[in-house]
Amino acid sequence: MFYTIDILGTIAFAISGVLVALSKKMDPFGILIIAFVTAVGGGTLRDILIGDTPVSWMKNLTFTYVIIGSSVFAILFKSKIDYLRTSLFLFDTIGIGLYTVVGVEKGISAGLHPIICIALGTMSACFGGVIRDILCNEIPVIFRKEIYATACILGGLSYFLIKKLPIDNNVVFIISGLVVIATRLIAVRFKISLPSLYKED
Numbered sequence: 001m002f003y004t005i006d007i008l009g010t011i012a013f014a015i016s017g018v019l020v021a022l023s024k025k026m027d028p029f030g031i032l033i034i035a036f037v038t039a040v041g042g043g044t045l046r047d048i049l050i051g052d053t054p055v056s057w058m059k060n061l062t063f064t065y066v067i068i069g070s071s072v073f074a075i076l077f078k079s080k081i082d083y084l085r086t087s088l089f090l091f092d093t094i095g096i097g098l099y100t101v102v103g104v105e106k107g108i109s110a111g112l113h114p115i116i117c118i119a120l121g122t123m124s125a126c127f128g129g130v131i132r133d134i135l136c137n138e139i140p141v142i143f144r145k146e147i148y149a150t151a152c153i154l155g156g157l158s159y160f161l162i163k164k165l166p167i168d169n170n171v172v173f174i175i176s177g178l179v180v181i182a183t184r185l186i187a188v189r190f191k192i193s194l195p196s197l198y199k200e201d
Helices: 002-023 028-049 062-076 084-109 114-135 149-163 169-189
Strands: none
Touching: 002 028, 002 062, 002 084, 002 114, 002 169, 028 062, 028 084, 028 114, 084 114, 084 149, 084 169, 114 149, 149 169
């Protein structure tokens, strides 16, 4: 289950990276690079921080194949998954939900405190998108008012709260990931955001 979630998160983030690269009219090489850093950027930071090196995608070529395959799929079926802004938002949201849970679980496996596990899950989920946005000359979503990292933190907290219940660990994974996804969807749907420190013009 853990491995499946990791793969699904990689697919979601790779596709979100391709969609951003296409919107910037990049060439095929640029598209692949953006897809790659979006998909593995957060996981790379996570693995380096906990000393799990070489990082996961270097030890398991499946992740590389998945990113390439997802990139080709997204390019070929761009017209099918278009409504670019909506598709990007959806795949990015799925990606942060899945990667938050993966990061938290990795932190637990490394014997870290729950607060550090939640921070690790949040970094796993957000850092790939940060690199993607910087390379594409955009202000990263995490640094704007939108509910993004906050959703990951809530998902991480949910993980530890639900884990206290007598339910299967796979169900804990699923519910925690859904908390992240639902929080972000609800926040965008109802225009809920963090308070701004700046006066509106």
